Amino acid sequence: MRPASPRALAVRILLEVERGGRAQLLLDRALDRLSWPERDRAYATHLVYGTLRRLRLLDFLLEPLLERPEKLPREVRWVLRLGAWEWLSGKADHARVSPWVEEAKRTHPRLAGLVNAVLRRLEPREAPECVRLSLPEWLCEAWRAFFGQVAFAEGFNEPAPLFLTAYRSVEGLRPGPLPDSYIWEGPKTDFSALGLQPQNPASLFAAMLLESSPGERVLDLCGGAGLKAFYLAAKGAEVISYDLNPRRQQAGEKTARKLGLRVTYRTQDLTEPLSEKAKKVLLDAPCTGTGTFRSHPELRYRLAPQDPGRMAQLQLKLLETAARATEEGGILVYSVCTLTEEEGEGVARAFLARHSEFEPEPIACPFPVLRSGLGVYVAPEGGLDGFYYLRLRKVNSRT
Numbered sequence: 001m002r003p004a005s006p007r008a009l010a011v012r013i014l015l016e017v018e019r020g021g022r023a024q025l026l027l028d029r030a031l032d033r034l035s036w037p038e039r040d041r042a043y044a045t046h047l048v049y050g051t052l053r054r055l056r057l058l059d060f061l062l063e064p065l066l067e068r069p070e071k072l073p074r075e076v077r078w079v080l081r082l083g084a085w086e087w088l089s090g091k092a093d094h095a096r097v098s099p100w101v102e103e104a105k106r107t108h109p110r111l112a113g114l115v116n117a118v119l120r121r122l123e124p125r126e127a128p129e130c131v132r133l134s135l136p137e138w139l140c141e142a143w144r145a146f147f148g149q150v151a152f153a154e155g156f157n158e159p160a161p162l163f164l165t166a167y168r169s170v171e172g173l174r175p176g177p178l179p180d181s182y183i184w185e186g187p188k189t190d191f192s193a194l195g196l197q198p199q200n201p202a203s204l205f206a207a208m209l210l211e212s213s214p215g216e217r218v219l220d221l222c223g224g225a226g227l228k229a230f231y232l233a234a235k236g237a238e239v240i241s242y243d244l245n246p247r248r249q250q251a252g253e254k255t256a257r258k259l260g261l262r263v264t265y266r267t268q269d270l271t272e273p274l275s276e277k278a279k280k281v282l283l284d285a286p287c288t289g290t291g292t293f294r295s296h297p298e299l300r301y302r303l304a305p306q307d308p309g310r311m312a313q314l315q316l317k318l319l320e321t322a323a324r325a326t327e328e329g330g331i332l333v334y335s336v337c338t339l340t341e342e343e344g345e346g347v348a349r350a351f352l353a354r355h356s357e358f359e360p361e362p363i364a365c366p367f368p369v370l371r372s373g374l375g376v377y378v379a380p381e382g383g384l385d386g387f388y389y390l391r392l393r394k395v396n397s398r399t
């Protein structure tokens with residue numbers, strides 16, 4: 001059934017997210033099917049992302065006004081959180097309360113009075129920092145211990161510009177923080193037909209760290225659809241992109257053709273050794289994705305404290321493959337879109353303890369840095385995703 005309004009769509013999507021769906025995918029799909037004006041699309045996006053990004057805080061604000069929130073029908077609970085989000089973002093009562101009361105009436109008319117009363121009685125309430133940032137307690141505490149602060153996580157709760165990497169010159173684009181990176185200000189469109197690829201600059205920079213030269217062979221490991229491979233190919237490298245997932249690679253092949261770029265895709269489980277080597281190897285490993293909380297706001301509520309450690313085991317195995325595939329004198333870049341100690345410095349330390357043939361190289365990071373020394377952690381500021389980069393040189397091949 002087609003949703004009647006951005007509010008109805010937001011409730012439907014949040015219910016699906018609660019059942020395990022991914023907000024970005026669900027919202028993009030739903031909006032693609034609806035020929036709504038830009039204003040309604042933006043409003044639905046604001047409601048879904050805003051509510052998920054502030055969920056812990058919203059529940060904290062609603063807590064004194066509800067006796068047993070967990071007993072409420074799920075639709076009504078989301079209506080209350082959405083209404084609380086609009087209150088938090090400063091919308092006036094007259095424009096805010098009655099639309100949500102009407103929304104509640106559609107599924108639970110008997111609870112409309114409760115929705116009305118609760119949304120009118122919301123009051124400011126001093127929240128502990130981890131609640132205010134809507135982070136799970138374990139991660140908030142781990143970040144505070146590792147980075148000495150957690151205020152940076154506020155960056156995950158702000159909307160971000162749509163960053164693009166340009167493979168053709170396009171008039172009138174606002175420059176982003178890196179060469180070839182731009183900001184798109186219009187409605188979404190067929191970007192690859194314009195020679196553009198949506199990509200966060202923090203992700204693009206991982207590919208730049210390889211400093212590949214024209215004609216040089218590059219291995220792009222865990223390349224997925226090949227977003228980083230596109231950049232390397234555009235700079236003239238001969239790129240071979242490996243991943244476990246053929247569907248992602250097929251999508252990448254299609255995009256590469258539209259962008260006019262040549263990337264060779266090979267499907268392989270990279271916990272197994274590769275049968276080729278190169279001077280430049282990029283491993284953009286699978287990770288817990290804590291650096292992408294802005295665009296995947298539900299992720300933070302799904303991660304468990306043991307996930308970073310578990311992921312680090314896999315990352316180390318993949319790094320072994322990448323190390324063997326790096327020629328002597330060559331460069332190996334390890335990157336992950338996450339900010340945990342385990343998957344960043346933890347992996348780096350464990351790897352270097354076993355591989356004296358690799359030496360870390362300094363990284364001149366153009367972004368705000370959270371922590372550096374052994375690799376660099378990028379702060380999720382100004383729309384950047386949080387990332388960890390490690391650049392290694394293979395000085396001799398003792399393994």
Ligand SMILES: C[S@@+](CC[C@H](N)C(=O)[O-])C[C@H]1O[C@@H](n2cnc3c(N)ncnc32)[C@H](O)[C@@H]1O
Pocket residue numbers: 203221222223224225226227228229242243244245248268269270271284285286287
């Ligand atoms: C962070 S994503 C890569 C994103 C990609 N580099 C890009 O820039 O778009 C990690 C990728 O690792 C792949 N992957 C996970 N486990 C793997 C394995 N054992 N062998 C090969 N690829 C794997 C996933 O399919 C996923 O595409």
